[in-house]
Amino acid sequence: MKTITSRDNAQYKDLLKLAGSSQARRKSGRTLLDGVHLCQSYLQLRGMPEQCIVSESALQNPEVADIVGQLESQRAHVLGLPDALYNAVSQVEHGVGVMFLIETPERAVTEALSVSAVLLDNLQDPGNVGSILRSAAAAGITQVYCSAGTAFCWSPKVLRAAMGAHFVLDIFENVDLAALVSGAKVATLATSGYATQRLYDVDLRQPVAWLFGHEGQGVADDLLSMATHQVVIPHLGQIESLNVAACAAVCFFEQLRQGQS
Amino acid sequence: MKTITSRDNAQYKDLLKLAGSSQARRKSGRTLLDGVHLCQSYLQLRGMPEQCIVSESALQNPEVADIVGQLESQRAHVLGLPDALYNAVSQVEHGVGVMFLIETPERAVTEALSVSAVLLDNLQDPGNVGSILRSAAAAGITQVYCSAGTAFCWSPKVLRAAMGAHFVLDIFENVDLAALVSGAKVATLATSGYATQRLYDVDLRQPVAWLFGHEGQGVADDLLSMATHQVVIPHLGQIESLNVAACAAVCFFEQLRQGQS
Numbered sequence: 447m448k449t450i451t452s453r454d455n456a457q458y459k460d461l462l463k464l465a466g467s468s469q470a471r472r473k474s475g476r477t478l479l480d481g482v483h484l485c486q487s488y489l490q491l492r493g494m495p496e497q498c499i500v501s502e503s504a505l506q507n508p509e510v511a512d513i514v515g516q517l518e519s520q521r522a523h524v525l526g527l528p529d530a531l532y533n534a535v536s537q538v539e540h541g542v543g544v545m546f547l548i549e550t551p552e553r554a555v556t557e558a559l560s561v562s563a564v565l566l567d568n569l570q571d572p573g574n575v576g577s578i579l580r581s582a583a584a585a586g587i588t589q590v591y592c593s594a595g596t597a598f599c600w601s602p603k604v605l606r607a608a609m610g611a612h613f614v615l616d617i618f619e620n621v622d623l624a625a626l627v628s629g630a631k632v633a634t635l636a637t638s639g640y641a642t643q644r645l646y647d648v649d650l651r652q653p654v655a656w657l658f659g660h661e662g663q664g665v666a667d668d669l670l671s672m673a674t675h676q677v678v679i680p681h682l683g684q685i686e687s688l689n690v691a692a693c694a695a696v697c698f699f700e701q702l703r704q705g706q707s
Numbered sequence: 708m709k710t711i712t713s714r715d716n717a718q719y720k721d722l723l724k725l726a727g728s729s730q731a732r733r734k735s736g737r738t739l740l741d742g743v744h745l746c747q748s749y750l751q752l753r754g755m756p757e758q759c760i761v762s763e764s765a766l767q768n769p770e771v772a773d774i775v776g777q778l779e780s781q782r783a784h785v786l787g788l789p790d791a792l793y794n795a796v797s798q799v800e801h802g803v804g805v806m807f808l809i810e811t812p813e814r815a816v817t818e819a820l821s822v823s824a825v826l827l828d829n830l831q832d833p834g835n836v837g838s839i840l841r842s843a844a845a846a847g848i849t850q851v852y853c854s855a856g857t858a859f860c861w862s863p864k865v866l867r868a869a870m871g872a873h874f875v876l877d878i879f880e881n882v883d884l885a886a887l888v889s890g891a892k893v894a895t896l897a898t899s900g901y902a903t904q905r906l907y908d909v910d911l912r913q914p915v916a917w918l919f920g921h922e923g924q925g926v927a928d929d930l931l932s933m934a935t936h937q938v939v940i941p942h943l944g945q946i947e948s949l950n951v952a953a954c955a956a957v958c959f960f961e962q963l964r965q966g967q968s
Contacts, residue, residue: 491945580953583945584947585942609950614945646964646967680964681963685871687841688842688956689841691950691953693956695957696957696960699957700960700964706941
């Protein structure tokens, strides 16, 4: 394990920049996974990180010690930091003191949609994006396509909310969703409060692509008009709209329910 | 419309304190609704606020002018603030410049559970609590009971995430959930990854109480053991757990689906 003790160390300064700037993360194609759960999930599902960073006091934690042990047995890079230096990098308050530096996978769309997928059009809130990734992964959906305006999936907030879902999904970003929808070999479904077809009345036992939009404005009109189905989740009572992540969960699990019944 | 221009005004200082401190909100039994949507919902569903606070520039906004007009026609209190003073009170970045000061309803539990309800045990995240209130209201559930450890429902973050759901719900806080569950006249359902009964196999056409717990630890064991049903939402793939608000949405809308089919 290598140790850095100076704030002026160039490698440490790079880490600080990566932790604090989404621009630095996009430019370098790297991000940080903060906390035991994300690191364990990555190890289990994706393998070795580029680097593991631990705080001095976290080495006392048995789960962290186990992670560091696994990495060192594979000769992966482990960097130790005094707590003060570590805490300046970590975005998690009262965290456990371990993070992975990983490359963010960049995928280009090369094929038409032919399996179940999630399409996110201009979704703003990182917590919503993370929750949708988590629900999709739990429902067995494996592909996620995001428009350029959607929150960056590999940001710390999205990673935290998705709880490891990233590592079982193929995530495509900066995607031309209109082109994707128009070439899709599966039905494309958008939810809309104005639709007349109930979610429950659509046959979801085939693969479908789910289209969700901006928290306030919904799916952009041009994209909405290209969807093969507009469906409504029936409601009761005076509040008509759902949070987009709640709406997505209802859709994904209705698909799973139909497939299993 | 009364106007305050000095930061030293006692009423203005009270507002600042209310905006910045959850303790001040709990102690005074008052909270702030920030933004056009929440204010419009309150007017429509609950009526006149104790006071309306507007920024100078927001008076140019037609929706805000309409709200102020409605209030003045009913001789309700409207307070105008220069933008700089208003912005120090508002927690919403780039907001529209209107808020209501309202009393937070305090309800004591006097009856046994006999209708569909949501019980929140030690739920921490205000965004999750707000999303659950919103989904419950959309699904036609009208009663919400929160343990002492659950995020304060009338905090600005919960209010923002619930988008007006508060005003159609009866919300009970600091509730002894164990006593409530043990005296319930309806089935009480908790979701658990270890349960063997599928959500879809439970008859939800009767009123039920839904029990959700802490984001990390779930429902406390003693409470879980008192629930009449433990149910699992079947999943596919390697990610097993759902965000608690996503889980709640799936449950509420499965109940609604069964009731309508």
